[in-house]
Every structure is written in structure tokens, then in C-alpha cells.
Amino acid sequence: MKPFRYERARSLASACASATEPTAKFIAGGTNLLDLMKLQIETPTHLVDINPLSLGDIEETAEGGLRIGALVTNSALAADMGVRRRYPLLSQAILAGASTQLRNKATTGGNLLQRTRCPYFYDTTKPCNKRVPGSGCAALGGINRMNAVLGVSDDCIAAHPSDMAVAMSALDARALKQLRLTAQPGRFRSTRSIVPPATPRILKPCWRRVN
Amino acid sequence: MHNENVALTVNGRRHALDLDPRVTLLDALREHLGLTGTKKGCDQGQCGACTVIVNGQRINSCLTLAVMHAGDEITTIEGLEEDGDLHPMQAAFVRHDGLQCGYCTPGQICSAVALLAEHKAGWPSYATADVATAPVLTDVEIAERMSGNICRCSAYPNIVSAIRDVAEGGRR
Numbered sequence: 001m002k003p004f005r006y007e008r009a010r011s012l013a014s015a016c017a018s019a020t021e022p023t024a025k026f027i028a029g030g031t032n033l034l035d036l037m038k039l040q041i042e043t044p045t046h047l048v049d050i051n052p053l054s055l056g057d058i059e060e061t062a063e064g065g066l067r068i069g070a071l072v073t074n075s076a077l078a079a080d081m082g083v084r085r086r087y088p089l090l091s092q093a094i095l096a097g098a099s100t101q102l103r104n105k106a107t108t109g110g111n112l113l114q115r116t117r118c119p120y121f122y123d124t125t126k127p128c129n130k131r132v133p134g135s136g137c138a139a140l141g142g143i144n145r146m147n148a149v150l151g152v153s154d155d156c157i158a159a160h161p162s163d164m165a166v167a168m169s170a171l172d173a174r175a176l177k178q179l180r181l182t183a184q185p186g187r188f189r190s191t192r193s194i195v196p197p198a199t200p201r202i203l204k205p206c207w208r209r210v211n
Numbered sequence: 212m213h214n215e216n217v218a219l220t221v222n223g224r225r226h227a228l229d230l231d232p233r234v235t236l237l238d239a240l241r242e243h244l245g246l247t248g249t250k251k252g253c254d255q256g257q258c259g260a261c262t263v264i265v266n267g268q269r270i271n272s273c274l275t276l277a278v279m280h281a282g283d284e285i286t287t288i289e290g291l292e293e294d295g296d297l298h299p300m301q302a303a304f305v306r307h308d309g310l311q312c313g314y315c316t317p318g319q320i321c322s323a324v325a326l327l328a329e330h331k332a333g334w335p336s337y338a339t340a341d342v343a344t345a346p347v348l349t350d351v352e353i354a355e356r357m358s359g360n361i362c363r364c365s366a367y368p369n370i371v372s373a374i375r376d377v378a379e380g381g382r383r
Contacts (some may be wrong), residue, residue: 001233003231004233005213005232006215006232006276006278027276027279029275030274030276030279031256031271031274031275033275034235034274034275035255035256035274035293038254038255049278049279051279062230075334077266078334078335078342079332079333079334079335081343084308084335084342084343085343088341088342088343091335092337095335095336095337095339095342096337098359099259099358099359100263100269100322100325100326100329100336100356100359101256101269101270101322102256102271102274102359103261103272103273104268104269104270105270105275109281129215133312146220158299190275
């Protein structure tokens with residue numbers, strides 16, 4: 001792992017101010033980022049620990065939906081009775097991925113922002129447009145049974161790594177940016193997810209993982 | 212780049228450490244505190260040999276930084292015994308022969324102890340047919356909930372029976 005400077009965030013504003021360097025990263029659960037840092041696929045020089053921030057709540061919205069904080073863990077979201085009763089699809093999708101140990105650390109924001117799980121992204125001896133833009137895609141002619149079928153391009157055939165995000169898309173959830181940096185317009189620095197009100201359905205959707 | 216001062220509370224004892232921020236919780240426990248019960252297997256969050264309990268929840272200690280755990284209550288396999296007696300889960304693993312080589316066992320036992328607390332709190336799993344209900348802890352539920360702990364000796368049937376025994380209030 002490359003050396004980095006570690007900082008505990010004191011407030012949302014100070015976290016964003018601290019993370020102005022292009023090689024700075026936020027860390028929350030760390031289950032994806034630290035794995036990639038050990039492989040030196042991610043090499044931040046400054047790590048801002050956002051765990052002290054108050055982003056860990058699941059709140060009811062005025063429209064009858066849920067507002068899910070970026071730091072809500074996967075376990076807490078899957079076990080939330082409001083989610084289990086009204087959006088069982090979301091609970092099931094989260095529980096279909098990883099293990100309890102990982103879900104206890106992994107967060108909602110981190111889950112949405114995690115990097116691809118394509119094996120060629122992890123293999124630094126092979127080209128990967130996501131890791132080194134312009135280098136090519138080794139998965140196209142490689143072992144790609146676990147890669148995507150729909151929504152692919154000539155540059156990348158990685159499947160989206162998140163079960164949770166697919167369920168949220170099916171539920172018409174939106175990601176809310178809470179803060180953005182003026183120095184880097186449009187770059188997500190903090191996310192919250194919103195799940196809209198549950199609409200009555202004749203068929204109750206359920207999650208079945210097929211790979 | 213400089214070291215960080217961090218106070219870790221492990222098995223009820225507070226330890227002041229001066230650590231490179233790159234040190235994982237696993238390496239801090241093993242290399243800096245000499246608590247070698249927690250094992251390093253894959254070092255990438257897949258095998259579960261490094262499982263410890265932090266603030267009541269089981270996590271992979273290989274995928275978290277030690278400096279991120281100031282003020283947390285960390286419990287390792289060394290902290291489960293009570294006044295020299297094995298924890299009921301440790302005793303059940305011995306009684307049910309829930310191991311062969313034993314390398315994954317500290318992680319399995321920490322995981323199993325936390326599993327019972329999660330089940331008591333009503334958490335569902337992927338094996339739960341209706342996630343809106345509090346699930347019964349069947350063997351299928353136990354196996355799914357233990358899926359983050361790999362055993363290359365494949366002691367799985369005995370691990371499940373040890374956990375079921377403790378869940379049902381088995382012998383101490």
C-alpha cells in the first residue's frame with residue numbers, strides 16, 4: 001500500500017475542503033477502497049475518514065419515501081423494518097451480496113461508488129480502460145462469463161458491481177448530492193439515496209441472483 | 212507521511228499505539244499487540260479468518276485500518292473466555308468437533324457469536340423467505356449467515372451443529 005496522510009473529518013464542509021487534492025479520497029467502510037489500495041490500483045495520498053459525520057440515518061420523507069444516509073451500512077439498511085416491509089426487493093438485493101462481515105462495514109454511499117469487480121480491472125498486467133483509460137479491454141477477448149450482456153460498449157463490458165443499486169433503480173430511487181466542490185464541478189463528493197413511496201403492485205417484486 | 216497515535220480497546224484493555232496509518236486492524240492485533248488468535252487468510256475480505264467483533268458487530272479486520280477504530284470496543288477470540296472458562300460457543304465447537312486444522316476457527320467462532328446476536332435482533336438473511344418476518348434459525352439460515360467464513364477442511368456440518376446447539380441453549 002502506498003503511504004498516505006490520514007485525517008478524521010470534523011464536518012461535511014471541512015471534509016470537502018480537505019479533499020480538494022485530486023489524489024485525496026474519502027473512506028467510509030473501506031471494504032472496496034482498502035482492497036484496491038493493497039493492490040495499488042487506488043493510490044490516494046490523503047485519506048479523509050468520513051465516519052464521524054452524521055450521515056447514518058434512515059428518514060421518512062414528506063412524500064412517504066425513505067431518505068437513506070450515505071453512511072447507513074448495508075446491514076442496517078437490509079435489517080430496517082421500514083425497508084423490509086415496504087421495499088423487500090431492496091433488502092433481498094443487499095442480502096444477496098457479500099457476507100455479513102462485509103455488509104456490517106460497507107455503506108450505502110460506498111456501495112454506489114464502488115469500482116467494478118471485473119477481474120481484468122484487478123489484474124494490473126492486463127489492459128483495462130477503467131483502470132488506465134485508452135489501454136484497451138482485456139475482458140472483450142478474455143474470460144468474460146461474469147461480465148455484462150446488456151449496455152456494453154467496445155471499450156468496456158464490465159457489469160455494474162452493485163446488487164443494491166439495481167434494486168434501487170427498479171424502485172426509481174434517486175441519488176442526492178449533498179455537497180459538491182466548486183473546484184471540481186459535478187464531481188460527487190457526498191451522496192444520499194432516496195427511495196420513493198412504495199406503489200401498490202399486484203406482483204410483489206423479489207430478488208433472485210442468477211450468477 | 213507520519214505515524215498516528217491511536218488508542219485501541221481490545222478485550223476490555225486499552226492500548227496506546229503509534230501506528231503507520233496503513234496498518235490494518237488485523238496487523239495491529241497480530242503484530243503490535245501480539246494477539247495472534249485472529250488469523251490472516253486471504254487478506255482481502257473473502258475468507259473470514261480475520262473476523263473480530265467491533266462494537267457488537269462482526270467485521271473483517273483485514274479490510275479496515277487500525278487508526279479508524281479509536282474508541283471502539285474490539286473483541287477477539289482471546290476475549291471470549293469468561294474467568295478462565297471457555298465461551299459457550301468455544302465449548303460447543305470442541306464438543307461438536309467443529310474444526311480440523313483449526314486455522315479458520317477463531318474467525319468462525321467470533322462470527323458465530325455475532326450471528327446469534329444478529330438473529331436475536333431479528334435480522335433477515337438471503338435465506339429468509341419473507342424478509343419482513345423474524346426468521347427461525349434453521350440449518351439453512353445458519354449456513355447462509357456463516358457464508359463469510361470459509362473452512363478448507365470443510366467442517367461445515369459440525370460447525371452448523373455447534374452453532375445450533377448454542378442457539379438452542381445447549382450445554383455449557
